[in-house]
Amino acid sequence: MKPPPFSYHDPRSVAEAVQLLSTLENPKLLAGGQSLMPMLNMRFVLPDHVIDLSKIDGLAYIRETAGALEIGAMTRQRDIEFSELIATKHPLLREGILNVGHRQTRNRGTIGGSLCHLDPAAEQVLVCLASDAIVTAAGPGSERAIPFREFPLAYMTPNLEPDEILIGIKIPLWPAGHGYSFLEFARRxxxxxxxxxxALLDIDAGGIIKRAAVALGGVAAVPLRMDALEAQLVGQKASEDLFRSTAETCRAIDAVADVHATVEYRQHLAAVLTRRALVQALSRVKR
Ligand SMILES: Cc1cc2nc3c(=O)[nH]c(=O)nc-3n(C[C@H](O)[C@H](O)[C@H](O)COP(=O)(O)OP(=O)(O)OC[C@H]3O[C@@H](n4cnc5c(N)ncnc54)[C@H](O)[C@@H]3O)c2cc1C
Structure with a gap:
């Protein structure tokens, strides 16, 4: 199928893009097009104007600043995949990205596009949630920082005003030697x-868990940060038995059912993958 007719705009600055977004009737932003183009072709969205962000300079970067990684919204997923900085400083993101689509889709797809599309099973979304990322949105005349926990409002609904553009992502770094793991179950x-x-783990020299982060994707309408489970881990001696018993609490998640899996199967996967992710994260801790 071909997309419906629309007017194409290619602004050269964020301010120009915001101006178009806030003044045009029924606009839609285009980043890598790996979700938007199929949605246009299938007529799930029918914009009158498409605003292409790819000609705006300065929205694609990966850099380290004062204990955090900063990634531009238009950074291609393939650049994240091959970034030495990310592999060294935030290997969870690289591990997540390796599960995203195919190299062809990662060549075009951007991290910002994935966060704004906000599929509840999207890998970059889950990594940002687990990592306490902060995203920055630009609107008419101002910018605002949004903790990623507050970014998913509902199913595939980001916390953005109609005239706001996501411009950057900041991910606070965990200490060197932390444990990490990204696991998923997909049909193909x-x-x-x-x-x-x-999962992310920080363990002290005596094997006590100082800090833990666990997030689950695909279970509910929005990705879930498992605060109560994390609280059960912190202060305890890390062990497979501990991970097994805490992961079992995932069987009580208010999971969704669809054509791919029942509620019970999703709860089962959540418990199994949480346990395995914590075990793998522990095995990767370097003291
Ligand atoms: C075959 C195939 C397999 C895939 N498999 C996976 C997978 O396993 N996991 C996964 O996570 N994804 C998968 N994807 C989706 C892919 O990761 C997309 O790249 C991603 O969902 C959207 O990023 P994009 O840059 O292509 O954004 P686009 O498709 O251009 O935009 C997506 C949405 O976000 C909005 N948007 C984009 N950028 C911004 C911005 N800066 N500010 C505000 N709104 C914005 C757009 O208006 C649109 O609504 C797959 C895609 C394909 C085609």
Whole structure:
């Protein structure tokens, strides 16, 4: 199928893009097009104007600043995949990206596009949630920082005003030697996950868990940060038995059912993947 007719705009600055977004009737932003183009072709969205962000300078970068990684919204997923900085400083993001689609889709797809599309099973979304990322949105005349926990408002609905553009992502770094793991179950490699789990662990010299982060994708309408489960881990001696018993609490998640999996199967996957992710994260801790 071909997309419906629309007017195409290619602004050269964020201010120009915001201006177009806030003044045009029924506009839609285009980043890598890996979700938007199929939605246009299938007539799930029918914009009158498409605003292409790819000609705006300065929206694609990966850099380290004062204990955090900063990534531009238009950074291609393939650039994240091959970034030495990310592999060294935030290996969870690289591990998540390797599960995103195919190299062809990662060549075009951007991190900002994935966060704004906000599929509940999207890997970059889950990594940002687990990592306490902060995203920056630009609107008419101002910018605002949004903790990623507050970014998913509802199913595929980001916390953005109609005239706001996501411009950057900031990910606070965990200490060197932290444990990490990204695991997912998908019917075929490159498909969206049925359920995915991301885990981060910081352990002291005596094996006590100082800090834990666990997030689950694909289980509910929005990705879930498992605060109560994390609280059960912190202060405890890390062990497979501890991970097994805490992960079992995932069987009580208010999961969704669809053509791919029942509620019970998603709860089961959540428990199994959480346990495995914590075990793998522990095995990767370097003291
Ligand atoms: C075959 C195939 C397999 C895939 N598999 C996976 C997978 O396993 N996991 C996964 O996570 N994704 C998968 N994807 C989706 C892919 O990761 C997309 O790249 C991503 O969802 C959207 O990024 P994009 O840059 O292509 O954004 P686009 O498709 O251009 O835009 C997506 C949406 O975000 C909005 N948007 C884009 N940028 C901004 C911005 N800066 N500010 C505000 N709104 C913005 C757009 O208006 C649109 O609504 C797959 C895609 C394909 C085609």
């Amino acid at each position: 490699h490159g498909d969206f996950a049925v359920v995915s789990a991301a």
